[in-house]
Amino acid sequence: MLRNFDMNLFIVLHALMEERSVTRTGERLGKTQSAISNALKRLREQFDDPLFVRTPGGLIPTPRAEELGRAAEEIMLTTQRSLSRAADLDPATSTAQFAIGAPDRLSLPVFLPFLGALARLAPGISIDLRTSDRDHAIRLIESQEIDLALGWFDQLPPRIMSSPAFSEELVCLCRPDHPIKDRRKPFDIDALLSFPHLVVSSGGDRKAAFDTMLARIGRERIARISLGNFTLVPSLLRQSDLIGVFTRRTASYFADHFALATHPLPFDIEPMSHQLIWHRRLDTDKVHRWVRGQLLRHCQP
Template sequence: MLKTFDMNLLLVFNTLMEERSVTRTGERLGRTQSAISNSLKRLREALGDPLFVREASGLMPTPRAEALAPEVEQIVRQTERCLRQDTEIDLATNDAHFVIGAPDRLSLPVFLPFMRYVHAIAPHMRLDLRTSDRDISIRLLASGEIDLALGWFDDLPPSMLRSIAFSEALVCLCRKGHPILRSKGAVDFQSLLAYPHLVVRSGGGRHAAFDAILSRIGHARRVQTALTNFTLVPHLLRDSDQVGVFTKRTADYFAANYDLAVMPIPLEIAPISHEIVWHRRFTNDPAHRWLREQIQKACTAES
């Protein structure tokens, strides 16, 4: 029967039950009186019952109509909920679960304050932070293992969307009292390459973005230590003559919290742009959109 039944007739039936008038039903639904009468006729034929009889006070439902009314009303209300696009979320009760992919360098300067803020105003929302860089993040987004990513990206597949979060320069991070700090202004380029370097790359390996930049101008650095996260960075730099070239936000965080020093590097390098990237199927999801907005605010506040 569903193959031939017009589901719009259920809306007419539900409104007739509420209004008990063909005229008022037509006014509510924006249809003519004759159109409502025709719909009622089709309902009667489909259900094999008069459904409504006319009395002085208006249309009176038959027992069959009275029995159908609660179920039809539920169908109409559920359909309305399905079609309605919710634009607001209840932060006090929302229990959405999000997995965010980002390079480890952003964990402390960006995501530590971000997560504290989200947990304070949305206590039931669950957040997981997964360390991942460019290609890994795109692969995880495509597979659905993460819900959004923050970082530095090149080309994106058509299924992904992006928005600019912030940009920052590369700087030199080292211990206070390091001989390299004798330079005034930017670190001397030859001195920068003369000292052993500490590299952090979440995907492993001993090369990072700065190495690609050096290679383009015919130089290379001596990497003494390679790590996959920043946990040991302040301790290794503070106790040795190693230096690190990191994005400014990360370096500033360690300088402020671990008594290290930051200096500009002597190269004309365009600032590194960080972007928020997500799968386009989540673009209009209210909770996902809210989370993207909060990450954007956190990035702006920290820049």
């Protein structure tokens, strides 16, 4: 029944309950008396009830009309509240909850300042930050386990929306006295790939974006150690010949804070273009759009 019901008839019913007059209802809704009479006829047919009885003092609702009128009133109030919330979005008073997925390497350069700003601008918004990357992040969005994901994505399904976040070059990270600095040997791609590598892989597959880029040119590296996060990275690099290849901001942070060194890659490779992604069903949600804007603002170097 509901599938074939014209919900606009509830608007007419609600007005008739308050005005008790076809003429005044038409004036209130900006419709002709004939249009209101036709709507009332359709309502009577739909519910098999006269709904209103004409008297010298106006229309008197039947018990069935009283029942439907309460339902129409609730529908109108719910709609009005929803429209009011959408129009008067105030981040400072919002209590929305968001789950955001991102690789661990973005925690310090992006999410530390983002979460600090959010605490000032929207203290009631809760954030659940989850470690995820690439296909794993896409699966979490599709299953509605997270609302947003930030990272490097090779391909996106059509139902996933995206916005460019930032592009950043990859660099090498290692100890300052690493053999990579031996000037007697040329530092080229063969030299880089001859050393054992430390890989941080959120998905647990011993692969990172750099491995995808190497595969495109028919090369691969030796992933001696694979970690799920960056906690052990500084200690492992300082005490070994391991090399890590990370985005510049992440590598620079560890170089500055843990006495490590960065080096440019010895060959041309495309920068890592990061995207912010979300499901199409959330695209027009006002709070979601506001949080997206804040996160994108803090992605910039």
